[in-house]
Every structure is written in structure tokens, then in C-alpha cells.
Amino acid sequence: MGELRLMKGNEALAEAIIRAGTDGYFGYPITPQSEVIEYLTAAKPHETTGMVVLQAESEVASINMLYGGGGTGKKVVTSSSSPGISLMQEGISYIAGAEIPILIINVVRGGPGLGDIQPAQSDYFQSTKGGGHGDYRLIVLAPSSVQEMSDFVLTGYDLAFKYRMPSMILSDGAIGQMMEKVELFDAIPRLSDEEVKTLYPWATNGKPKGGERRVLTSLDLDPSKLEQHNYDLQAKYRLIEENEVRFEEIQCEDADYVLVAYGSSARISQKSIQLLREKGIKVGLLRPITLWPFPTKQIDALVKQGVKGFLSVEMSAGQMVEDVRLAVNGRVKVDHYGRLGGIIHSPEEVAEALELKIIGE
Amino acid sequence: MAKVKGAIVVDIETCKGCGVCVPACPTDVIALANEVNGKGYQYAYMLNPDACTGCTNCSIVCPDGVITVYRVRTNS
Numbered sequence: 001m002g003e004l005r006l007m008k009g010n011e012a013l014a015e016a017i018i019r020a021g022t023d024g025y026f027g028y029p030i031t032p033q034s035e036v037i038e039y040l041t042a043a044k045p046h047e048t049t050g051m052v053v054l055q056a057e058s059e060v061a062s063i064n065m066l067y068g069g070g071g072t073g074k075k076v077v078t079s080s081s082s083p084g085i086s087l088m089q090e091g092i093s094y095i096a097g098a099e100i101p102i103l104i105i106n107v108v109r110g111g112p113g114l115g116d117i118q119p120a121q122s123d124y125f126q127s128t129k130g131g132g133h134g135d136y137r138l139i140v141l142a143p144s145s146v147q148e149m150s151d152f153v154l155t156g157y158d159l160a161f162k163y164r165m166p167s168m169i170l171s172d173g174a175i176g177q178m179m180e181k182v183e184l185f186d187a188i189p190r191l192s193d194e195e196v197k198t199l200y201p202w203a204t205n206g207k208p209k210g211g212e213r214r215v216l217t218s219l220d221l222d223p224s225k226l227e228q229h230n231y232d233l234q235a236k237y238r239l240i241e242e243n244e245v246r247f248e249e250i251q252c253e254d255a256d257y258v259l260v261a262y263g264s265s266a267r268i269s270q271k272s273i274q275l276l277r278e279k280g281i282k283v284g285l286l287r288p289i290t291l292w293p294f295p296t297k298q299i300d301a302l303v304k305q306g307v308k309g310f311l312s313v314e315m316s317a318g319q320m321v322e323d324v325r326l327a328v329n330g331r332v333k334v335d336h337y338g339r340l341g342g343i344i345h346s347p348e349e350v351a352e353a354l355e356l357k358i359i360g361e
Numbered sequence: 362m363a364k365v366k367g368a369i370v371v372d373i374e375t376c377k378g379c380g381v382c383v384p385a386c387p388t389d390v391i392a393l394a395n396e397v398n399g400k401g402y403q404y405a406y407m408l409n410p411d412a413c414t415g416c417t418n419c420s421i422v423c424p425d426g427v428i429t430v431y432r433v434r435t436n437s
Contacts, residue, residue, distance in 0.1 A: 031402070
């Protein structure tokens with residue numbers, strides 16, 4: 001068993017970043033995510049593992065540092081909150097185009113604009129459907145506990161390097177600030193330069209003797225080549241949709257109605273299920289762990305199993321509900337419930353919404 | 362008769378304004394301030410200092426341990 005600690009979500013992220021054998025962290029403080037960089041600078045991993053911790057001059061600079069660091073095959077990560085992630089979008093699109101594995105952490109706060117510093121889930125569209133320009137995707141992992149904040153750092157790196165693309169941990173202010181017990185994984189040593197050279201033949205860490213010149217770029221002025229590059233990217237995305245969908249089902253076996261929720265909304269919905277089951281209404285919870293790729297097939301299976309309605313519970317005006325609708329494809333009723341702007345819904349409100357909007361008439 | 366009077370001290374910069382202490386207080390002493398701390402959170406403060414009994418409920422529920430409770434025995 002790993003080391004047990006009581007930690008804030010953001011601190012668990014930071015500790016996991018060090019333990020995952022990260023080579024570099026480049027970030028800029030923003031509430032509710034500031035504890036990540038605070039923890040890292042206090043822990044001084046440059047003295048133990050040799051990991052670089054750098055406060056960049058802006059979010060734009062930090063994402064471009066990731067472009068460079070990731071391009072050499074190093075494990076690099078940045079963290080920010082919603083407005084900071086918006087600033088990074090240009091860099092993220094370039095990195096996706098150049099197929100560089102990096103990890104981005106978004107501890108979401110209320111928006112749009114500067115918004116506030118309370119938890120929200122309104123960055124779903126931005127994370128799963130682009131955000132930057134071009135036909136690209138991010139692997140998006142949604143932790144719903146401090147434990148997962150720690151574990152998903154490893155998963156995020158693994159998926160990013162497996163498919164050579166950016167992956168994102170989409171958390172929110174509540175999970176970032178929440179204190180819980182965490183079982184930390186054992187530290188993984190950083191890769192040596194030789195190991196990087198043998199493991200990642202694409203990395204731009206110097207032209208090998210007699211080998212090909214390596215270029216990592218998102219620029220290709222020949223449209224026929226760029227079209228082929230896009231087809232290759234899409235083929236990779238289809239492969240991920242096939243193999244990497246992760247979700248959790250709670251009491252779905254006999255459910256008549258299903259709540260679909262991720263992150264902190266999923267935790268609230270668990271209590272709502274309990275309240276509704278006490279009333280004799282059979283409700284289950286589907287918690288997507290990967291928001292992209294979305295568990296479309298699982299929702300399809302639930303419809304076929306006889307579920308009569310879905311309620312998408314998010315702290316947004318209804319973003320994930322669109323993916324639920326696409327998966328359900330008009331066969332049963334789908335609606336959305338959520339509070340906005342940093343207000344967290346209560347389990348009672350969710351239960352009431354299901355009765356009103358889905359069970360209804 | 363000896364009476365116990367309490368007071369709380371909030372570590373303003375560590376408080377994240379989660380508000381868990383507010384309903385935990387049996388005498389409605391605590392509220393969230395209109396001002397914010399360095400991180401931008403509305404921190405907890407004593408709205409009705411006279412009503413505090415020093416029961417320590419707030420400091421027990423505080424997830425970040427930012428509240429210190431003081432108790433004084435007064436003769437009145």
C-alpha cells in the first residue's frame with residue numbers, strides 16, 4: 001500500500017506530478033489552482049529528482065515551454081484555471097497538430113471571462129470539442145475525488161505518450177480545494193536522456209548520426225500533405241474512441257432513470273440516488289471518467305437495457321447534455337440540470353429536478 | 362456565576378471561504394466577510410462576537426484548520 005496522507009486536491013496533484021517522474025512543470029498561479037505551484041516550489045523537486053519548476057511570465061509562455069519540453073520527449077505539465085486555459089488555446093492547438101505528448105491540468109472556476117473563483121464545470125465544450133482551432137481532440141480525464149486527482153496524473157501521462165497527443169485533467173475548484181485521504185503511488189524515477197532517445201524516436205533531441213532530420217511542426221503548406229496529416233490524426237482519434245473509454249456505473253443494473261454526471265457533480269448525484277431510491281424510484285449514476293472519448297456506447301447500452309430517461313447533472317448551463325442527447329439519439333427523454341456561476345447544486349435539488357424534468361407528466 | 366465567553370481567530374490567508382463553519386455554529390456567530398483574502402476568497406469572521414460560547418464546533422469542522430478558539434471564564 002502506498003503512503004497515506006490527508007491532502008487538498010491541488011496538493012495531491014502537485015505531489016503526484018513529482019512522483020510521476022515529471023521533468024518539468026511550467027505554470028502561472030491562478031485561484032483556485034494556486035496550491036499546485038505553491039506546493040511544487042515549497043517541495044523543491046529540483047533538489048531531489050532534478051525536475052524543473054518554473055513560474056512562467058504568463059500562461060501563453062508556459063504552454064509554449066511545454067511545446068518545447070514535450071518536443072524533446074520529456075514529461076512536461078502545466079496547470080491553470082479557466083481564464084488561464086483560454087490563454088493557452090493557441091499553444092494547445094499547435095501541440096495537437098505537432099503531435100506532442102503533454103499534460104494540462106484545468107481546475108475549473110466560474111465564467112465566462114474572469115468570472116469568479118468558485119467551482120464550475122462550464123469548460124466542458126472547450127476541453128472536449130476543441131477550444132483552439134483545427135480538427136483536433138484532447139484526451140480529457142475528469143477526477144471526482146482527491147485520490148483520482150493523484151492517480152490521473154499517471155493515467156494522463158500514459159495516454160499522452162501512448163498516442164502522442166495532449167491530455168487534460170479537467171477538475172474543478174471544489175475538488176481542488178477539498179481535503180481528503182489520498183493513497184499516493186510510489187515515486188517513478190525520471191527517464192534518462194538515453195532512455196528518452198530509445199523510447200521516443202520522434203523526439204527532437206539532436207540529429208542521430210546517419211539518421212533522419214527530425215521535425216515537429218504543425219505547419220504544412222502543401223494542402224494534400226496536410227489533408228493526409230488530418231486523416232492520420234482522425235484515424236488515431238477513432239482508435240482512442242475504440243480503446244480508451246473509461247466510466248463508472250453506480251446502481252445502473254436495475255435503474256429506470258440514470259443521472260449522468262462527472263467530477264464533483266457525480267459525488268452530489270450519488271447522494272441524490274440514495275434520496276430517490278428511498279422514495280422507491282430506481283435511479284442509477286453513469287460517471288464518465290473520460291469526457292473525450294465519451295462513453296457513447298454505454299449510454300446506448302443503457303437505453304437498450306430499458307432506461308426511461310437521462311438527466312445530465314453539471315455545474316454549467318448544459319454542455320455534456322449534448323453528448324448524452326447524441327448517444328440517446330431521441331429514443332428516450334434527456335434533460336439537463338445544473339447551477340451556474342460557481343454555485344454548487346444540492347443533492348435535493350438534483351433529485352427534485354429528475355422528478356420534475358424527466359419523470360414528470 | 363461563572364460564565365464562559367469565547368472568541369475565534371481566523372487565519373485569513375489560509376481560509377478558502379467554503380462556509381462549512383457557518384451552519385456549524387449553534388449561536389450564528391460566524392459569517393463570510395464581504396472583503397476577500399489574498400487568493401480572492403471571502404473568509405470567515407465573527408459577525409456576532411458577543412454570542413460566541415467557545416464551543417469549538419467551527420474549528421472541528423474546518424477542513425483546513427484555520428480557526429483557533431479561545432475561551433475565557435468571566436464572573437458576572
